Amino acid sequence: MDFSVAARLRGLPQPATIAIAQRARALKAAGADVISLALGEPDFPSPPEAVEAAYEAGKRGDTRYPPVGGQPALKAAVIAKFRTQNGLDFAPEQILVANGGKQIIFNAFMATLDPGDEVVVPAPYWVSYPLIARMMGGVPVEAPCREADGFRLRPDVLRAAITPRTKWLVLNFPNNPSGAIMERPDLEALAEVLREAPRIWVLADEIYEHLTFGGRPHVSLAAVAPDLADRILTLNGMAKAYAMTGWRVGFAGGPLPLIRAMTEVQSNATSGVCTLAQAGAAAALGSPFERVAAMRDVYQARRDRVVAALRDMPGLACAMPDGAFYAYPGLAGLVGKVSAGGRPIGSDLDFSEALLEEAHVAVVPGAAFGLSPHVRLSFAASDAHLDEAVRRIGEFVAGCAATG
Ligand SMILES: Cc1ncc(COP(=O)(O)O)c(C=O)c1O
Known part of the structure; x- marks a missing residue:
């Protein structure tokens, strides 16, 4: 054929x-x-609380189609997590629960990229960002993070990567694959550059936030630069910190119009995430840290x-x-x-x-x-x-x- x-x-x-x-x-x-x-x-x-909660959810018949954007109990747990761990405040409508962090990226790029739109991807990068961007007709633009700079994104490198076609900047720290983190002053310097470029959205992929070493704190961009919060999508999920890769639960908090558009994409793709997995994720977020x-x-x-x-x-x-x-x-x-x-x-x-x-x-x-x-x-x-x-x-x- x-x-x-x-x-x-x-x-x-x-x-x-x-x-x-x-x-x-x-x-x-x-x-x-x-x-x-x-x-x-x-x-x-995976946390035993998650396994138990998923089983209980099944037993009590929590097995119907869930709301596309996420079940209220998980959204509440995610909102509490963002507030207490990241200093970020979101209303339930500003949260989207998806089939892994990966689907958050897919939804975001599908909802916003037109052919030729550029996505600044600091290198080294997790392979999926440029691939998903390309799939949606976008053009990934690499911003090199040199080893000499501790694999961090420098503000001048970011500035040089931005063009009139730039729609997104992807920030993934702690980084896969380099393990680099960005500390408060690093993020403040990037926020300055972003203020000069008011059209650009930021995907802050913080899925490794709890895996920082030597007592170094993780800092969220949206908390460092609250004035930019209306164009920052903060991504996180259960896979890495909670050892829940197979549950396929990721989530994001962001500005309402973006979350709405992403939810529309998801409603035409996978609908809401498996109810048992959502129950497990909510329990894990509430389990002993x-x-x-x-x-x-x-x-x-x-x-x-x-x-x-x-x-x-x-x-x-x-x-x-x-x-x-x-x-x-x-x-x-x-x-x-x-x-x-x-x-x-x-x-x-x-x-x-x-x-x-x-x-x-x-x-x-x-x-x-x-x-x-x-x-x-x-x-x-x-x-x-x-x-x-x-x-x-x-x-x-x-x-x-x-x-x-
Ligand atoms: C940087 C980064 N972001 C997001 C993800 C997505 O994780 P998941 O879709 O399993 O939640 C991964 C997984 O490898 C990752 O390394």
């Missing part, structure tokens, strides 16, 4: 992650002991071990991530070498492929995130896996030799 996809899909680049993931699966299927540090998925169980803090402390201990080990490897340079659960070491010292198995390392993609083939460790090449030569390693994995993965990476790196 003659099949061709719609134009909106035709131009989409294949994420660099796909080939690595496919090869990892094939190696595993062939019996290889592959360790994957490629996924951004907590290895903890110490559990989230305990998971954060585990991530911090793993970060310390992984980064210390990576820093000991010749040719690798690893910045200390202040948040999220990824290390993003630079490979500049290895590019140009050849692996022990004879594979030339010309890029982070080459490194990732060779590491997978020769050491059976899966990581994601920085090319996928718009900043090379780096790789992303997730430390959302057990200590045993991390130790073994780091041992193999060390052996692999030590085996890389200069050519000629």
